[in-house]
């Protein structure tokens with residue numbers, strides 16, 4: 842049952858992302874990234890898992906990542922207004938747009954297999970633009986969630 846529910850979340854997220862963002866990152870990949878980050882919980886609150894870290898929204902985006910993505914905003918907002926970061930990344934669409942813009946600028950072949958695939962998107966998301974070839978910590982739930990989703994959707 843939990844599996845069915847999760848699969849439905851992923852499919853729903855993928856459909857939403859496909860409708861809104863036809864280009865750039867594969868919608869199924871965005872769906873799995875969302876699931877791995879937060880089970881794609883659209884109401885994921887901002888939290889500080891360790892000092893100096895501050896992650897918000899269903900994709901667990903930091904302020905620096907959002908700024909690197911050129912500060913996308915929800916309609917009618919101003920990127921320089923307080924709370925614009927939280928309002929954007931806590932919104933499923935604006936959060937996905939932040940990922941898409943970040944990848945448009947920084948995605949590369951992290952694992953060196955000659956192609957930019959979903960794993961490269963996920964590595965770039967998790968490790969940032971600087972060091973995306975880093976060794977994956979298999980015990981991190983993020984990766985097992987991603988792998989489960991990726992195999993389910995044949996990514």
Ligand SMILES: *[C@@H]1O[C@H](CO)[C@@H](O)[C@H](O)[C@H]1NC(C)=O
Pocket residue numbers: 882883884885886
């Ligand atoms: C989603 O996240 C919110 C806030 O962190 C939490 O209260 C809620 O229980 C979560 N929902 C699910 C389905 O996990």
